[in-house]
Amino acid sequence: MIRPGLLRALQNSSRTTLATKPSLRPLLLRSMSATANGRAKPNLPVADRMHTGRAMAQDVWSIYNAANLPADCINLGQGYMNFSPPQWIKDAADTALATTIANHYSHPKGRVRLREAIRDHYSPEFTNLGRPLDIESEILVTSGANEGQYSMFTAFLNPGDEVIMFEPFFDQYLPSVTFNAGVPVYVPLHPPKGDSDKPTSGEWTIDFDELRRSITPKTKMIIVNTPHNPVGKVFTRSELEKIAALYDCLVFDDKEHVRIATLPGMWDRTVTVGSAGKSFAATGWRIGWLIGPPALIGPTLAATTRIVFCTNSPLQEAAAAGLEQANKRNFFETQRKEYKSRRDVLLSAFNRLGLRYTVPEASLDGRGKDFKASWFIAQELGVSTIPVSEVSTEAYIRFAFCKDEETLKLAGERLAGLTKYLA
Known part of the structure; x- marks a missing residue:
């Protein structure tokens, strides 16, 4: 201590x-400012x-x-x-940059090669489907995981809809919710009790009575970030099953180990978020993806098309190479x-x-x-x-x-x- x-x-x-x-109060813009010749000009009012x-x-x-x-x-x-990322991924990026077609717009869904690589990498985990993932309707490539979840909020949040986040939480969740008129609801992860100087992150616990009380008729989504950022906690199957039992709306399953989307009844209301940046030491590439049922991926595709249209095209090819080669290389x-x-x-x-x-x-x-x-x-x-x-x-x-x-x-x-x- x-x-x-x-x-x-x-x-x-x-x-x-x-x-x-430092103060975390908003820094308000002045409504008027002086020009070089002393005349005043109005500034645009900042959106609420x-x-x-x-x-x-x-x-x-x-x-x-x-x-x-x-x-x-x-x-x-x-x-x-x-x-740096592995050399074989950087080589794939160089190859893509030397290819004319890869330097132009990709389909808003993402380049076919990357969607196929995501399908092949993730389908073995979704045994509950009894089939491979559909690259046309169940996989969406996004400009990083952040843009993916932002587009998801844009597609589904109405003013006043509540989104449950386990606290502490990844800081981007909060503005992504509020920018889309959602209301954040915080459920704490409780730190370990006792005298241990070296507790594991698994000892951070959810009070499921607190979670139950936090769920209201306005609850639209819950974000399940596992392994948790910043605590590092890996939610157990039992914990995920309890969350699933309590909640019957939309769930974000960010990373793994047990994917809540693979639990009975959860595929149809879960979106799994992935990222090439952390996976391959390429955080500046901003390549992410969403996996989920067509009813959730379709509206999100519409939102992301209007927000960014498509994702960095040549680096999608490199990310695809990363997923294709990772298991072969025991990466x-x-x-x-x-x-x-x-x-x-x-x-x-x-x-x-x-x-x-x-x-x-x-x-x-x-x-x-x-x-x-x-x-x-x-x-x-x-x-x-x-x-x-x-x-x-x-x-x-x-x-x-x-x-x-x-x-x-x-x-x-x-x-x-x-x-x-x-x-």
Whole structure:
């Protein structure tokens, strides 16, 4: 546990001044501004939706970015990799860029090759269907997972419809809901009880009575993010079955292990969200996809066509190559082992410091504690993290271990500088 002495120490630091948590109030635009010749001109009034869901607030990502941090700061806050995609995927991108047709618009549904690769990769999991996924009506390629879920909200949310999110939650969910006139409803994941210094993320629990009370006639959707971001919890089959039993509307199943869409009666009301960015260390490519029944994919296709029309065409070819080759190259199993090793490098640093943390069962993040402490660690020790208080009432720090081991070891050496502040 980080003691109060850590926070007091910053006040005496020669390098920086303790920063209080920045205001998250919306930054309102002036209604009038002066031109160069002194004449006033009206500014367009900002839409009401921009004042909901913290859309115009200073977000944590802009606070904890390279411009505000020491030049040599190690970024363990944002969940992007500091290593390249596999060479065979980059080669596929080069090949696509050299092909005329791949440099032009794809079909709004996505390039056929990628939809076929998604079908072949996911169909074995959807044994409840008794057939392969249909690439024409059950798979939609999107401009990243974020755009996919945004288009889904656009297609199905009416003003006042409620969307249940397990708190803490991935920060993009909130504005995506409120921009589409939805109402977020928060159901907490409760942290582990007891004296264990190293609980697993699976020990974060849902109070199903709380969930039951949160479901109202206005409830339209529930977001099930498993493995959970930022906690790293993998929802068990039993937990997913209880969610399915309580809820009879639309569900987002983001990632795996047990897909709620494969449970009895859930296929027809579940959309599964996937992403090539995190899968292949290519977060800047913005290639995602949705899998679901035609009744849900069809309206979402209409929405995404009006929002972005189509997704980056040549990189769809590269993502297709990634899915086609991944199992042949044992890529995902190797990746799991590598991430476990990276996670353990970071946890070893925490152990040496005697810090309490949650051991993630999956995902790319570990957790520790508080906003001021996070700023202190970045400024004094040169390791950037993200305070989870941005998306939760609990004060935690997120450490992303999707970096190479050399970087994580250096971060561990720097974090050892906390020793003198822990008492």
